[in-house]
Amino acid sequence: MMLEKIALTGRVLGVLLYAPPESKECQPLLDSLADPQWLTEWPYEGAQEAATLIAEGLTGNQPETLSEAYQRLFVGPHTLVAPPWGSVYLDRESVLFGDSTLRLRQWLRVNGIEAQRNQNEPEDHIGTLLMMAAWLAEEKQHKMISGLIALHILPWAPRYLELLQQHAGHPFYQGVAQLAQITLAAWAEECPSPVPSLELYF
Helix, strand or coil: CHHHHHHHHHHHHHHHCCCCCCCCCCHHHHHHHCCCCHHHHCCCCCCHHHHHHHHHHHCCCCCCCHHHHHHHHHHCCCCCCCCCEHHHHHCCCCCCCCHHHHHHHHHHHHCCCCCCCCCCCCCCEHHHHHHHHHHHHHCCCHHHHHHHHHHHHCCCHHHHHHHHHHHCCCHHHHHHHHHHHHHHHHHHHHCCCCCCCCCCCC
């Protein structure tokens, strides 16, 4: 059951936090989220407020479009209020491709996993990692999922989602951040591997 939950929630949240809203990956999800019925199928409780924010963000009655919000929060050109890469939080210098990225890269190599990502992009993007967790769940890789979640997602992702929710400035991404917080808290409860307590620098 845990694997089915991770497969569903990791795939949805991974795409929402990675792909531009106008992309072919994201569009079907946005259509589904416009109907509040999706909440009955979400396997973790407490997402009502998140669903309300997401629905509000999809109405189009916002000062900026969803695509503009995505550009501002995930691409730039201005400084990102909540950078979506793990090493920004885990590396003392808050850099991309930091030591934590190299540790993830080593972990992927040892486990024979190839990250699906755009060219020259760090492997530790929150969306990439959540989709990877979903893929491992679909492949029934219990041990690898536990390692990925405990070692490479949970040490920093809650801080990222907290910042995203605080500074998103758009109800859709506020709602997605809340939904992801609820979901990762549930993953943490169900994860058999201990989560290391690492210092965060961002």
